Amino acid sequence: MRACRCPRKLDPVAFNMTPLPHPVLYSFRRCPYAMRARLALLASGQVCELREVVLTNKPQALMDASTKATVPVLVLTDGAVLDQSLDIMLWALGCHDPWQWLPTEGDLAEQMLQLVAQCDGDFKVQLDLYKYPGRFGLTDSTLAREQGSVFLSDLNARLTANPHLLGKSESLADVAIAPFVRQFAHTDATWFAAQAWPALQAWLGAFEASRLFQLAMTKFAPWQPGQTPALFPMTPPMQTLNAII
Ligand SMILES: N[C@@H](CCC(=O)N[C@@H](CS)C(=O)NCC(=O)O)C(=O)O
Numbered sequence: 001m002r003a004c005r006c007p008r009k010l011d012p013v014a015f016n017m018t019p020l021p022h023p024v025l026y027s028f029r030r031c032p033y034a035m036r037a038r039l040a041l042l043a044s045g046q047v048c049e050l051r052e053v054v055l056t057n058k059p060q061a062l063m064d065a066s067t068k069a070t071v072p073v074l075v076l077t078d079g080a081v082l083d084q085s086l087d088i089m090l091w092a093l094g095c096h097d098p099w100q101w102l103p104t105e106g107d108l109a110e111q112m113l114q115l116v117a118q119c120d121g122d123f124k125v126q127l128d129l130y131k132y133p134g135r136f137g138l139t140d141s142t143l144a145r146e147q148g149s150v151f152l153s154d155l156n157a158r159l160t161a162n163p164h165l166l167g168k169s170e171s172l173a174d175v176a177i178a179p180f181v182r183q184f185a186h187t188d189a190t191w192f193a194a195q196a197w198p199a200l201q202a203w204l205g206a207f208e209a210s211r212l213f214q215l216a217m218t219k220f221a222p223w224q225p226g227q228t229p230a231l232f233p234m235t236p237p238m239q240t241l242n243a244i245i
Pocket residue numbers: 028030031032033034055069070071072083084085086
């Protein structure tokens with residue numbers, strides 16, 4: 001099983017840092033990468049300080065933490081920085097994984113990472129072309145939709161055979177991939193509902209209706225430097241987990 005890439009550490013002196021009481025999560029509510037990170041943090045019971053970012057006006061603190069300046073970014077209490085959503089998921093679940101989202105069996109873990117890589121690779125390319133054709137100089141997004149549908153048909157086949165993407169129980173793969181399928185589905189909800197993907201549609205519906213997803217979508221005002229830290233989740237972890245179950 002791949003451990004998360006070795007995190008870079010911020011120099012506490014250069015960054016004038018006092019030890020953080022909680023990890024700091026730079027997030028954007030509607031970003032599917034940030035969603036998957038928040039879902040894993042919730043499941044692990046890890047409390048963070050959430051800093052909601054406006055992508056058109058990124059805070060300097062985010063850019064100092066990660067020159068990539070994408071969201072999500074998680075700054076750990078020792079100053080280590082995770083700036084890939086999958087690494088944040090693996091870190092959080094590596095600390096605590098009460099629902100066993102990380103498969104213990106090597107083969108399954110490998111399959112999980114491959115499926116997430118397919119989602120983040122070709123599927124995400126087609127999703128962007130389909131959702132924002134104008135950004136890529138396209139007038140017609142039908143081809144991108146068709147190409148993205150290949151991955152969705154595969155997910156539907158998996159979910160026809162089993163209730164979750166990797167089998168009988170939910171795993172990181174379900175939670176990492178669902179936010180992207182959701183974006184694809186919402187691009188043209190009528191078209192998505194008309195596809196012969198009953199298992200995929202039911203799986204996405206259950207994900208969106210889940211208490212876990214609703215909590216992950218809690219609204220936060222954009223972060224202002226110096227403000228009182230906004231904690232995520234807002235309720236203590238045990239209370240949050242009990243509300244989800
Ligand atoms: N590979 C990164 C991708 C993160 C990403 O691209 N996030 C988008 C928002 S959904 C972003 O921050 N884009 C930067 C921008 O719009 O300036 C991850 O997995 O965390």
